[in-house]
Amino acid sequence: MHTLSKNQQIIFDLIDKSPEPMKAYAILFNVQKKGIKAPLQVYRALDKLVEIGKIHKIESRNAFIACQNSSCQVSKATAFSICEICEKVTEISSASLSKYLTNFKDKDGMKYSKYNLEFFGLCKKCR
């Protein structure tokens, strides 16, 4: 298991406590009192946390969320649902979905080592 560095731990804790995905500059603002002053310090920690699978980037939102899937050491197969009204994001952990996508072959028979899927719609509260 990976032991996080100081900045990585500070930033992971913040994201992990957040009920919604956090943007890089919102993270920066929040950790300034802890001595992390520059965007680059944030982005470096984010890059590493993504790399080791502790957080995921929601690409369509440029925001970061803690991995909800305890078994997910490295982010090779991610799926999220996103509410287009309240912006609530939930990580989907469906064995059948991940199995389907991991085994998916394109028309040339190519398989891919990694995927990211984002579903959009309205959450229960918003419909």
Add this chain to the structure above:
Amino acid sequence: MHTLSKNQQIIFDLIDKSPEPMKAYAILFNVQKKGIKAPLQVYRALDKLVEIGKIHKIESRNAFIACQNSSCQVSKATAFSICEICEKVTEISSASLSKYLTNFKDKDGMKYSKYNLEFFGLCKKCR
């Protein structure tokens, strides 16, 4: 059917001819000789073209690609393969994939109206 405005047509033609996804400022640079001078003019056309399904945004790359799927009037269900070395991007049109994802229900039984899927790996040339 939608008839494109002048700026939309110029920008669509450029993206459509491009063998790879184009970024907004690369588009801007290319259309400056045609009188489109400002980023906002590009982004407005891009927004509209995405909205009507003529192009798609590759979220992980902040780049735009013409829709390869002639039946795809509106982009509610998109899937791409992305080569992590040469950055070649291909739109996947697989009836079984789109059927699977369109019908996918999360653990609360929720169905979603839209999705975007990006597969990553190495293309034939790059492996």
Add this chain to the structure above:
DNA sequence: TACATAGTGTTATATTATAACAATTTAAAT
């Protein structure tokens, strides 16, 4: 101890995207 690797701090800058406002064009409806 030396060496490599990863992490930090800092300044500057690049890249991606939108706000706000005024004018013009287009399409449709009287």
Add this chain to the structure above:
DNA sequence: ATTTAAATTGTTATAATATAACACTATGTA
């Protein structure tokens, strides 16, 4: 034809997201 609404354009300024480059420090390990 004339009015009206909606979409599009043009423009300046600025916001938001992300990386380059360089010097230094900590950590693990041979």
